[in-house]
Amino acid sequence: MVSIAFAHHKGGTGKTTSCISISGYLALRGKKVLVIDLDPQANATSALGIDRNSMGESMYDVMIGDVKIDDAILETGVENIHLAPATLDLVGAESYLYKINNRISILKRGIESIRKYYDYILIDTPPGPGLFIINGVVASDYIIVTLDPSVFALEGIESLNTIFDDINESSGVKINPWLAILTRCNKGSLFARIRGKKDPVEGIRKGMKGFFDSVYTVPYGVEVYEAQLKGMPISHYKPKCKVGVAYKKIAEEVIKSCKNRKI
Numbered sequence: 132m133v134s135i136a137f138a139h140h141k142g143g144t145g146k147t148t149s150c151i152s153i154s155g156y157l158a159l160r161g162k163k164v165l166v167i168d169l170d171p172q173a174n175a176t177s178a179l180g181i182d183r184n185s186m187g188e189s190m191y192d193v194m195i196g197d198v199k200i201d202d203a204i205l206e207t208g209v210e211n212i213h214l215a216p217a218t219l220d221l222v223g224a225e226s227y228l229y230k231i232n233n234r235i236s237i238l239k240r241g242i243e244s245i246r247k248y249y250d251y252i253l254i255d256t257p258p259g260p261g262l263f264i265i266n267g268v269v270a271s272d273y274i275i276v277t278l279d280p281s282v283f284a285l286e287g288i289e290s291l292n293t294i295f296d297d298i299n300e301s302s303g304v305k306i307n308p309w310l311a312i313l314t315r316c317n318k319g320s321l322f323a324r325i326r327g328k329k330d331p332v333e334g335i336r337k338g339m340k341g342f343f344d345s346v347y348t349v350p351y352g353v354e355v356y357e358a359q360l361k362g363m364p365i366s367h368y369k370p371k372c373k374v375g376v377a378y379k380k381i382a383e384e385v386i387k388s389c390k391n392r393k394i
């Protein structure tokens with residue numbers, strides 16, 4: 132089993148979309164996947180078609196130590212994908228975590244007993260530098276960082292690395308940022324290209340190369356919105372759309388890297 136966290140302290144960079152889309156393509160390849168929603172916004176929960184307002188145990192109960200994660204896991208409408216859901220209550224767990232020892236490794240210890248049931252555990256973390264993102268990355272073998280292709284993307288990587296270094300210094304846990312995904316990338320317009328203008332995303336992509344093993348781009352596509360509205364991964368909604376094809380390629384890289392024991 133390999134655990135992978137989707138992380139960036141900035142909001143709206145495509146963490147949830149990437150987590151759910153990749154989970155879908157892994158599931159289509161017959162892999163057993165658990166998605167852990169560690170974000171009180173519960174977007175991953177909704178994106179898998181689960182109503183965050185009507186459920187029993189959730190990641191809140193797991194993080195405050197009331198139940199084992201086994202008791203919170205649900206089947207979803209998607210074959211091979213299970214979900215440890217979030218609710219808005221999860222906000223309240225953070226103040227509890229600050230009061231206890233080993234606060235950064237609650238999730239890591241929580242998933243030990245269930246690792247054997249899954250090929251992949253994908254963890255969707257919230258924005259901000261709080262204890263949930265820390266628990267997510269500490270519980271993960273590898274980190275996928277998602278970025279919007281803005282001029283601030285490279286600066287964002289530097290501050291994210293500072294957060295990872297701090298975790299490493301205070302806990303000894305080695306953080307492995309492995310793969311970056313630039314989401315919602317639009318190619319420069321046809322006329323800009325005819326006039327010989329360079330694609331601005333290409334510059335950002337090149338800048339990322341020093342930090343990650345691979346850098347992928349995913350185009351903008353309205354199908355992302357439609358799939359989320361339907362509560363299903365894009366792999367199961369419109370697998371052949373451009374966004375879907377881009378995520379399929381990334382899922383293939385995840386599988387290949389695991390097989391070659393690169394990760």
Ligand SMILES: Nc1ncnc2c1ncn2[C@@H]1O[C@H](COP(=O)(O)OP(=O)(O)OP(=O)(O)O)[C@@H](O)[C@H]1O
Nearest residue numbers: 141142143144145146147148258315350351352355
């Ligand atoms: N490739 C894409 N094409 C079109 N829209 C996208 C794409 N990727 C993400 N989005 C949209 O961008 C918004 C932000 O994406 P998402 O929720 O995945 O980011 P996030 O990093 O998880 O956000 P947060 O930090 O709030 O958890 C969402 O409305 C999502 O539907």
Ligand SMILES: [Mg+2]
Nearest residue numbers: 146147170174
């Ligand atoms: Mg999110």
